[in-house]
Amino acid sequence: MRQEVDGPGLLALLERLARDRVDGGGRAEGLLEELQLQPRLGASDDAFGEAAPQAIAAATRVRELFRIADVWVAARLGETERREESVRITAALREDDGWAHIREEAENAVTALAALDASLRRAVAGVREWLGGEEPDQGVRELEMIRGRLDGSLGVLDEALLRPDANRVYWFSQVSRAENLLLRAAPINVGSLLRDRVYGERRSTVFTSATLAVGGTFDYFSSRAGLGPEIEELILPSPFDFYHQALVCLPTDMPLPEDESFDAAVEQLIASVARRAGGRTLALFTSHRQLRDVHAGLKQRVDLDEVLILGQGIDGQRRQLLKTFEEAERPLLLGTASFWEGIDIPGERLSCVIVVRLPFPVPTDPVYAARAEQLREPFSQLALPQAALRLKQGFGRLIRRSTDRGAVVILDNRILGRDYGKAFLDVLPPASRYVGPGAQVANRVGDWLARV
The missing domain is CATH 3.40.50.300 (P-loop containing nucleotide triphosphate hydrolases)
Structure with a gap:
C-alpha cells in the first residue's frame, strides 16, 4: 500500500537499460544492447532499438526532476539535525510558485517514462512470442523485472505530482545520510482499501494478535481496519503469569x-x-x-x-x-x-x-x-x-x-x-x-x- 520512488535508484535502473558510451562513439551500451546482439529476438529488434535512446532521454528527465525537487525540498526544510526529514505535498504547497517548475519537469519525466514503457512492452512481447513456450534467459528476465519497477515508479510520479488521489498522502523525504531524495505515497484510509480488496472477496477474515486491543476493546483497530459492528470479538487471557x-x-x-x-x-x-x-x-x-x-x-x-x-x-x-x-x-x-x-x-x-x-x-x-x-x-x-x-x-x-x-x-x-x-x-x-x-x-x- 505504501510506495516510494528513490531518485538515484530510478536512475540506476534506466542506466542499466542504456547509457551513452564513455568514449562517445557507437550506440548506447547496457542491457538493451546486450539483448539486441542476441540472435533470437524475432520482431523485437526494432523495439530494442527505439528503447535505448528513450531510456537515455528518460534518465535525463528524471535527473532534472529530482534535482529541482531536491532544491525545493531543501528550501522548506532548512538546516536540520534529524537523520530524515519530510515535506508533505499538500494542496497549499501545490499552489506554491516553485511547484509549477516541479510539475513541468514531472510531466516531462512521466511522458518520457511512458514512451519507454511502451517500447519495452513491445520488446518483451516480441521475445516471448519468438520463444514460444521456452523459458527466457536471464537477460530477458532482468528486462521484465526492470520494466515492472519502472512502471511502478511511473505510476507514483504521475499520481503524486500530477494527478493526486484524495485518499492518499504524498511527501518527499530527504535522507541526509545517503543524500537521497525519496518520493513517497501512502493511503490515508486503509480500511476502505481492505473492504474493497480483502473482505469482499472472502467469506470470513480472522485477525489475531496479542496487541490488537486497547483499553479492553478493539475500537481503535476496527476503525483503522474498516470493520463494522457485525464483527465477532474475543479477548483471551494471557498464558503468562x-x-x-x-x-x-x-x-x-x-x-x-x-x-x-x-x-x-x-x-x-x-x-x-x-x-x-x-x-x-x-x-x-x-x-x-x-x-x-x-x-x-x-x-x-x-x-x-x-x-x-x-x-x-x-x-x-x-x-x-x-x-x-x-x-x-x-x-x-x-x-x-x-x-x-x-x-x-x-x-x-x-x-x-x-x-x-x-x-x-x-x-x-x-x-x-x-x-x-x-x-x-x-x-x-x-x-x-x-x-x-x-x-x-x-x-x-x-x-x-x-x-x-x-x-x-x-x-x-x-x-x-x-x-x-x-x-x-x-x-x-x-x-x-x-x-x-x-x-x-x-x-x-x-x-x-x-x-x-
Missing part, C-alpha cells in the same frame, strides 16, 4: 522529555540498569537524534567497559544488531522504529526493556498529519490509542515464553503525571510494579532478576 514474571519500574523523579536535562538523566539510568543487569538490555527510543546522543554519552562511560553498546544506524542495522545482541555476553542495544515490534529473544538473553519516551506519533509525520486532519479529536482518536498500542508492543519484547523473567523501565513520567497516563497504564499487563526514585531502579531490577 505477568505478576511473577515481569516487573514494571516507573521512576517518579525523571525530568520531562522536553527538559534539557532529560537526555543526561536517560543516559545515567540506562547505564545503571545495564550495569546492574549485566547488559541483556534493550532501550527503545522514539528519536534517532536522541538515540545518537545517548549512545555517544554511554560510549564515554568507564563504568560500562564490560558492556557491549550497540546503536541502531551507528553499529549496524536491525538484522546484524540482533545477531550480535544474541551472541554477545553483556549487550546493551539502543533501537528505535522497527525495534518496538517483531523481535523475539526469549530467555535470559533479553532481561530488561527500557522505554525512553511514550511512543506518540510525530505530529508532522505526513501520514499521521493527513489522518489527523480527518478527525474531530485527533489526539484521543488517533495519537493516544496509537501510542498506547505501540507501548504494548514494546512491552511484548520482554516476555516471550512462560519461563521468561524480566523488567520493563519507563522513563517518561508523563505516564504518572498526565491525565492520559492511565490509558498507557491500562494497556500494560498486570505485572509487579515499582514506583519511586530513579536511583533505586537499577537495584530493583537487579534484585528482581536475581530471584529464582
Whole structure:
C-alpha cells in the first residue's frame, strides 16, 4: 500500500537499460544492447532499438526532476539535525510558485517514462512470442523485472505530482545520510482499501494478535481496519503469569522529555540498569537524534567497559544488531522504529526493556498529519490509542515464553503525571510494579532478576 520512488535508484535502473558510451562513439551500451546482439529476438529488434535512446532521454528527465525537487525540498526544510526529514505535498504547497517548475519537469519525466514503457512492452512481447513456450534467459528476465519497477515508479510520479488521489498522502523525504531524495505515497484510509480488496472477496477474515486491543476493546483497530459492528470479538487471557514474571519500574523523579536535562538523566539510568543487569538490555527510543546522543554519552562511560553498546544506524542495522545482541555476553542495544515490534529473544538473553519516551506519533509525520486532519479529536482518536498500542508492543519484547523473567523501565513520567497516563497504564499487563526514585531502579531490577 505504501510506495516510494528513490531518485538515484530510478536512475540506476534506466542506466542499466542504456547509457551513452564513455568514449562517445557507437550506440548506447547496457542491457538493451546486450539483448539486441542476441540472435533470437524475432520482431523485437526494432523495439530494442527505439528503447535505448528513450531510456537515455528518460534518465535525463528524471535527473532534472529530482534535482529541482531536491532544491525545493531543501528550501522548506532548512538546516536540520534529524537523520530524515519530510515535506508533505499538500494542496497549499501545490499552489506554491516553485511547484509549477516541479510539475513541468514531472510531466516531462512521466511522458518520457511512458514512451519507454511502451517500447519495452513491445520488446518483451516480441521475445516471448519468438520463444514460444521456452523459458527466457536471464537477460530477458532482468528486462521484465526492470520494466515492472519502472512502471511502478511511473505510476507514483504521475499520481503524486500530477494527478493526486484524495485518499492518499504524498511527501518527499530527504535522507541526509545517503543524500537521497525519496518520493513517497501512502493511503490515508486503509480500511476502505481492505473492504474493497480483502473482505469482499472472502467469506470470513480472522485477525489475531496479542496487541490488537486497547483499553479492553478493539475500537481503535476496527476503525483503522474498516470493520463494522457485525464483527465477532474475543479477548483471551494471557498464558503468562505477568505478576511473577515481569516487573514494571516507573521512576517518579525523571525530568520531562522536553527538559534539557532529560537526555543526561536517560543516559545515567540506562547505564545503571545495564550495569546492574549485566547488559541483556534493550532501550527503545522514539528519536534517532536522541538515540545518537545517548549512545555517544554511554560510549564515554568507564563504568560500562564490560558492556557491549550497540546503536541502531551507528553499529549496524536491525538484522546484524540482533545477531550480535544474541551472541554477545553483556549487550546493551539502543533501537528505535522497527525495534518496538517483531523481535523475539526469549530467555535470559533479553532481561530488561527500557522505554525512553511514550511512543506518540510525530505530529508532522505526513501520514499521521493527513489522518489527523480527518478527525474531530485527533489526539484521543488517533495519537493516544496509537501510542498506547505501540507501548504494548514494546512491552511484548520482554516476555516471550512462560519461563521468561524480566523488567520493563519507563522513563517518561508523563505516564504518572498526565491525565492520559492511565490509558498507557491500562494497556500494560498486570505485572509487579515499582514506583519511586530513579536511583533505586537499577537495584530493583537487579534484585528482581536475581530471584529464582
